[in-house]
Amino acid sequence: MSATTEPSAKLLGEVALIACGRREGKIRSCPSCESQAPALLNIARTGPTDALAAAICGDNKGACRACQAKAEMILAETSCAA
Secondary structure, three states, X not given: OOOOOOOOHHHHHHXXXXXXXXXXXXXXXXXXXXXXXXXXXXXXXXXXXXHHHHHHHOOOOOXXXXXXXXXXXXXXXXXXXX
């Protein structure tokens, strides 16, 4: 019997909030970032930073600096939770 672990709602919420642009006073992400959180978390667990940044940015060619920073933050925060 194989048990798969589902990411916690808290972890998915954090990933979504970072991708959406976490800032003081903002406690929740937009619906679009919330729906992308499971895929972003999967990329964070298996892919390189550049792939995660491109997924956040939505650009097939690369990512902007802000999205690169968001990707690094997601990786830093999820490495402890993974």
